[in-house]
Amino acid sequence: MPTVEVDKDELFQKLGKRYSFEEFDELCFEFGLEPEEADDEDIKANPELANQWKIEIGANRYDLLCIEGITRAILIFLEKSQAPRYKTVPPCTGKMQQLIIKPVTAQVRPHAVAAVLRNITFTPVLLLTLGHYSFQKQHFERIVPTQTGINRRRTLVAIGTHDLDTIQGPFIYDAQPPSDIKFQALSQKEEKTAVELMEIYSGESHLRQYLHIIQDKPVYPIIYDQNGVVLSMPPIINGDHSKISLKTRNVFIECTATDLNKAKIVLDTLVTMFSQYCDVPYQGIEPAEVIQPDGTRVIYPELPYRFEEIDVADVNGKVGINISGKEMARLLTKMCLVSETFDNDTKVKVEVPPTRHDILYSI
Structure with a gap:
């Protein structure tokens, strides 16, 4: 069962009420969740745990794999809120962003979906969730439950989020020999080839667990914009150029996958969970057009009712x-x-x- 770590202050702020652990445990029991608090010995060893609770989630409840989904569902359960209506809005520029999939990607990671979140306001906490922090930070990404749950540690789906205002579509999803791929990755001070990056990450505890996914492939996946700026080398690392910051307002989301259905679920989950931070909550989801290798065009996210x-x-x-x-x-x-x-x-x-x-x- 996936476990989500939540900050108690953030939890209480989103729920509009402070709870003792006993009160929250009773509420979770009624809803169907199982919270856990750290014991005294663990807190003594790591005082930060005093302000954290762990919540065990059902393996198939992808909408509860983040604090946004948990608190939204609880408020609806308590009848203090109504279920939001999720839908896409027309592109503010009049034209959808495009992601073009090259045929060669079939050799390594054949599927991709995409979407845009417009007019989003980032806080330091949200940046930890959707953004990119250096590997030295304790919490590299709060979206780990999603990555290790439905994504199966990125083997099925890998998520990339990018500051849309720093890049220019259409975007190309390609696959190239690792020696031909060169870009400045997150937390790197200069450009390096994919071969060099894989060598570096073999010593990184956070990333080495993902290297095997593409390491033995003749080509590596790569996403870049029309100017050749690299967005990501999925499922390993994103580019530094398009990293999200507190100033980011518009986010381009791409999910590459070996399982298209899982990719669509992940994309639906991401945009429905985090569109609450758009200027008009749930009204900042823009569709993107994905052009398949055979020329067919598919619009995502589907957001099916x-x-x-x-x-x-x-x-x-x-x-x-x-x-x-x-x-x-x-x-x-x-x-x-x-x-x-x-x-x-x-x-x-x-x-x-x-x-x-x-x-x-x-x-």
């Missing part, structure tokens, strides 16, 4: 409860599944949002 219909008596019988359709709809809505009854309260229509990829069918 769908409806399922359930029979109240059938659900009551299978679950072993006896509640009305109205109450069933209310409880489902509390779990971010906006619902309403029909057919004289005998059936419930359930809306499954793009954050709930764990919902496969009605029953």
Whole structure:
């Protein structure tokens, strides 16, 4: 089960209330989460743990792999907030950003999806989540639960986030021999070839665990803009040129993958979780156009909504409860599944949002 570490002060600020551990433990039990606090010995060894709680998440609840998703879901569960409506908005420039996939990527990492978050306001905490910090920082990226959960330690999906105002599309997703790839990577003071970078990262505890994914391939994945500026060498490292800072306002997101479905889920999760920081919350998600090697064009993110219909008596019988359709709809809505009854309260229509990829069918 994935475990998310949360800062208690940030947690309380987002929930609008301070909780004792016992109170929060009871709330999590009702919702279906399992929190854990550090014991006295661990806190004595590392005082920072006194302000942290760990929350165990269900393996298929990708929407809860960050504090934004956890607090949003809890507020909806407490009926203090309504489920947001996620949708893309037209590109502010009038033209979608493009990501062009070259055929050679099929040799190493064939899939890619992309999107843009506009008019986002970064804080130091959010920068730790979506941004890029040097390897010397204790918390390189707070998005680790996503990277190690659905992403399977980047083997299925690797995430790249970039300051869009420092680069220029269309962007090209290519694959080249490692000796031909040269750029200034994050935390590096000068340009180095991919061969040199892989040698350096073999001694980095944070990155060496990912090297095997492409190390023996004849070509390495590489993403660059129309001016040849390298954005990333997925799934290993991003370029320094497009790194995010507190001044960043617009973010280009690219996810490269060996599994297209997982890439789409990761992209949906990222934009739905972090679009809350846009000037108009949830209204800063811009689509991007991905041009496939065969020339077909696909627009992402998909952000799919769908409806399922359930029979109240059938659900009551299978679950072993006896509640009305109205109450069933209310409880489902509390779990971010906006619902309403029909057919004289005998059936419930359930809306499954793009954050709930764990919902496969009605029953």
